[in-house]
Amino acid sequence: GVIAFLARLEAQAREAAVKQEELERQEEKLTRLKRRVEELRLQRDELRAKVDLQEKGQHGKEGVVSESAQSSAQAVVEWKIKSIKAMLQIFYLTGVSGKLTKRGVCFCISTAYEGTYLDSYHVDLLTKPEVQIHRHSIPIFIPLEQIANKYLQTDIRRFLAVLSEHLNAYVGRRYQAEQLQEHFSELMEGPLQKNSLCNLLVFNYNVSRKSKAFPLNARLLYGDLCRSLPTEVTVTCTPGAPAALAELATAHSDLFRRVALHKAFRSFGTAEESME
Amino acid sequence: MDNNTFQDYENEIRSLEEEIQLLTEMYEDRQQESTFFSDEEILMARRSFQGEFHGGSKGLESPSDLKAQLESLETDLSFLMKFTGIQFTNHSKKTVERTRNRTVRKHRLSGNCHSLSFQLEFQLLEVQNKENVSAVITDLSIILESGEDSDVSKFVSSTEEHGNLLTFFRSLSSYAEWYEHRRCTFLHFK
Numbered sequence: 508g509v510i511a512f513l514a515r516l517e518a519q520a521r522e523a524a525v526k527q528e529e530l531e532r533q534e535e536k537l538t539r540l541k542r543r544v545e546e547l548r549l550q551r552d553e554l555r556a557k558v559d560l561q562e563k564g565q566h567g568k569e570g571v572v573s574e575s576a577q578s579s580a581q582a583v584v585e586w587k588i589k590s591i592k593a594m595l596q597i598f599y600l601t602g603v604s605g606k607l608t609k610r611g612v613c614f615c616i617s618t619a620y621e622g623t624y625l626d627s628y629h630v631d632l633l634t635k636p637e638v639q640i641h642r643h644s645i646p647i648f649i650p651l652e653q654i655a656n657k658y659l660q661t662d663i664r665r666f667l668a669v670l671s672e673h674l675n676a677y678v679g680r681r682y683q684a685e686q687l688q689e690h691f692s693e694l695m696e697g698p699l700q701k702n703s704l705c706n707l708l709v710f711n712y713n714v715s716r717k718s719k720a721f722p723l724n725a726r727l728l729y730g731d732l733c734r735s736l737p738t739e740v741t742v743t744c745t746p747g748a749p750a751a752l753a754e755l756a757t758a759h760s761d762l763f764r765r766v767a768l769h770k771a772f773r774s775f776g777t778a779e780e781s782m783e
Numbered sequence: 784m785d786n787n788t789f790q791d792y793e794n795e796i797r798s799l800e801e802e803i804q805l806l807t808e809m810y811e812d813r814q815q816e817s818t819f820f821s822d823e824e825i826l827m828a829r830r831s832f833q834g835e836f837h838g839g840s841k842g843l844e845s846p847s848d849l850k851a852q853l854e855s856l857e858t859d860l861s862f863l864m865k866f867t868g869i870q871f872t873n874h875s876k877k878t879v880e881r882t883r884n885r886t887v888r889k890h891r892l893s894g895n896c897h898s899l900s901f902q903l904e905f906q907l908l909e910v911q912n913k914e915n916v917s918a919v920i921t922d923l924s925i926i927l928e929s930g931e932d933s934d935v936s937k938f939v940s941s942t943e944e945h946g947n948l949l950t951f952f953r954s955l956s957s958y959a960e961w962y963e964h965r966r967c968t969f970l971h972f973k
Contacts, residue, residue, distance in 0.1 A: 540792040547799035554806040561813050583828035584849050589815050591856040594874055597892065598863050600907075600920075601952035605866075606859050622920035622946025664866065664956075671953065 600624070602675075603667055610635065616671050618678040620735075625678045630670070638663060648704040649673050650732075672733040679735030680705040686769035694772065696722040706732060708768075714755065714775045721748035723756055727763060740764050801883065809881040816877055829853070868956060869896050884911045896959040898966070902926040905948060920946040927955075929962060 598604035605614040611634040617627040631642040638659050645651045651670065658666035684701055696711035706729035711722040723744050730738035740763045742756040762771050832846050864870050871894035880887035885908065892903045905923040909916050923946045925939050942951045
């Protein structure tokens with residue numbers, strides 16, 4: 508009776524206390540969050556104002572000087588460090604950059620297809636007792652050893668130029684194949700077959716999304732490893748195909764030899780439009 | 784007091800923190816781009832930069848660390864210029880856009896390769912992907928000395944049209960050597 512009743516009252520009181528604590532904790536958290544948001548909003552607004560002033564040209568050199576009577580030597584040194592780093596990044600864009608190491612130089616060869624920069628590769632050279640390759644990230648299907656044997660000892664610049672030619676051509680071929688698969692998949696019939704060097708491509712395709720009855724077969728051989736256009740192109744059509752397609756196959760044999768693959772495919776769309 | 788309210792506040796906090804980071808980076812970039820110190824000022828700063836130690840915004844780097852870093856960077860740059868034959872005489876850039884994933888900068892670059900001088904302007908778009916940063920050149924404009932040669936002008940136009948900055952530099956190197964060689968040969972016969 509009484510004891511049970513008292514026990515129940517005690518339990519209720521405890522429950523109420525726990526609920527009260529929880530409520531207070533939540534309120535506290537909410538206040539904290541609100542305050543943080545206000546802090547950050549203020550900080551953000553100040554920054555926006557700073558950037559706006561900067562844009563209107565009110566800062567410029569003064570901005571740095573206003574920190575103290577003259578720019579601290581540290582600020583100048585830090586500025587110079589940043590500007591040299593920016594210069595070194597520009598060298599990356601030129602295709603050959605590098606860094607001196609304790610025992611030689613580590614060169615970085617960058618690749619690009621037109622304006623799009625793609626993979627970069629490293630060649631770590633030791634210069635004593637003679638020039639040798641210490642480490643590299645050149646793919647195995649690029650004839651690195653051949654190129655090194657021919658040029659490394661006599662003309663490092665030439666070595667890098669030839670290697671860069673091979674790498675840029677490989678990356679260019681690979682890029683065209685990837686663009687084809689990415690942007691023209693609805694014209695492709697089955698998978699695009701290629702080797703790791705991307706100098707042999709075989710695929711079936713249609714020229715229009717509407718007529719898929721007689722796919723064409725293309726075989727592209729890139730005989731010159733320093734070029735991203737093929738040296739041999741064979742385009743055939745399936746037996747029973749209309750004469751117009753046979754003519755198209757001949758035209759494409761020539762087209763693929765002159766125009767980059769993805770650009771050639773882009774021209775199909777416009778040719779189709781002009782025919783309608 | 785429901786979880787949604789907390790979530791909303793937390794989301795706003797995160798987005799504000801990100802915006803603040805971007806604005807700070809944009810501000811610092813523009814500061815860097817619009818400031819210029821002459822060689823004498825830099826020399827003086829390096830000499831006097833001994834006792835100061837402000838910690839700095841990037842963590843605690845001692846004066847000797849910073850000086851060593853500067854020297855190492857300068858050595859690398861001077862080696863590259865000598866090795867490639869490409870000397871940059873002026874470089875300026877302007878950050879045009881800065882969002883979480885994209886940065887767009889306008890670059891102006893002048894220099895020479897052996898005795899051939901050039902001036903370039905281009906826009907560089909950098910996009911942060913999952914694994915790496917991709918870079919694309921647009922609006923490339925090139926002024927190359929010896930542009931009277933029609934083959935060279937054709938090369939320059941085609942390079943500009945396709946944003947082929949890399950090809951430009953790779954070709955420039957070999958063309959400049961040939962041009963220099965030809966110039967010396969002609970002088971020899973004068």
